[in-house]
Amino acid sequence: MTDSPAGDPTRAPEGSSDAPGGSGGAGSAGEAEIPRPASPLPAAGEPPPAGGPPNGGPASGGPASGGPTHEQVGWRPETGPPAGHAGWTPPPAGAPSLPHCYRHPERETYVTCQRCGRPICPDCMRPAAVGFHCPEESGAGGGGRPERRREPRTDFGGRPGAGRRGLVTQVLISLCLVAFVLQGLPGLARDSGSLNQFSADFRLYGVSLAWDDQYYRLLTAAFLHVNYLHVLVNLYALFVLGYQLEAILGRLRLVALFVACAVGGNTLSYLVNGVSVNSVGASTAIFGFFGAYYVIARRLRADTTQILILIGINFALTFTLSFIDRWGHVGGLAAGVLVGLLYAYVPPRRTVVQAAGVLALVGLLFAAAVIKSADLTTAFA
Template identity: 45%
Template structure:
């Protein structure tokens, strides 16, 4: 007889392996409030805060105070809809895919990642090396083939909500965008300057690396995510016409950023997390600057 899955008492549809250290009820990443030892549920945090007045003796009700704001494992406030940013990112990707179907190669030429390429008649050059920095980001929202966008958006819908719930909206969005830029930067650095590249795969690999970091932080079983990561890496190098540089760049960036977000000490959390963003962005700028200097 199989063991019954343990689910969060506030979100019955979410399996979890973490329990509140006070009441021992199961809680998911969205409900975890970091405490001095382990994690507590929002109700226990509010109850402890209300009963913390030392002036209230036995039988005396402590004065009502503003309850402590529950926080996720990364220090973010709990959101009513932990899938909002994921839905917005899905919408942007789908909207641009429809635009590509409508406008064709003209839109791809204007927004895809390309280092340096001659336009018709060789009159002038275009690409990131000529100042089209926006291509590093816009390329991560472009798709051409139906299977390409289908695979990436299914991956985003599967990986995005748990990460968004655990990290918070702003941190999740920063993770996604930095992973996308990291993938584009490595592609720009290593690939041939006239090789075009597009797709959200770099950002998706960043989310995959972040998922591994979060599961390790919560002491979950790592085998499923490691198997998934291994299979994706095999496909990355086994199949042709795949920009493996974007996958590896996104994976490295997402893993590093997520580590800084979930392992930041509580007393210096904001400083460490902002420093993580800054270092990741600085590394991306350096890679882009080196390649641009090489291309002259």
């Protein structure tokens, strides 16, 4: 037989006027009479009667004996009756106090939440990076702070599969194409070398740097190109390298790399050639991508044979063809190696350190250009 939901062993047996279901034997209409135990349960702390269930628990008969189900009385066989139930007996005086789950007081447990320290049973355990959390601390119980789930990232800070792939690379390519179209407006004849106003305002031109302090040209010149072959070759290289580096480094790091390499290449060209410098092209930044790619591949212990061959071929062309700004390529490669070292050996979680390093490099390059301008104006004064 089973115990009554509020089973008081001192109450009258079934059929009396105090039994639930109203007065009399069968109870009132719409209510079923719950059978009472044949013998009273032992008081708290007393041993159970011989042959009875331990701790006043249920007999083995269960629902088949005609009593209510476990769901009706509010507990399950594997957990035992809850505290305060008629079938629950507190531990005897002097017994060691065992921790119980804060959500299921009838369950003993030795596991605690790693955040709040409350004891939790297996049903309440939520796996965490270290140990387990309770439902409230993991965000599953409502009212607690939700567990922060970190986005997966590469070893260098990129987000695999986050958003649109190669978005920054596509934007850089689009800017180069838009600039090339603007260069083709009336006034530009690419074969004859004449310039329209747009090209004249944003190319790398030493006279404008030295006398007009137009240092924005150190960056804007990387978006201009001379002819169709020039823009197609550069944009193809930017597409191939940009997509791979953006997947590894992330968007903001790729933007910073492009800016640092473009400024680095154009600044070295200005420092070496002075007022005679007159060049355009994204190749300064692309050579920087070569350098950064090589450093990152070495950091990953990958095979760098192909990238070294590619760098060698491009340098052979650089120093063979007379119309190529070789110092711009050298400067871009050097800047790419420096930024690549910063990205490869400074942990990506230290974003502030990486950003400060890139800003410091760009600031030094602009400062060098300013000093060069001061020297040129003094020499020609």
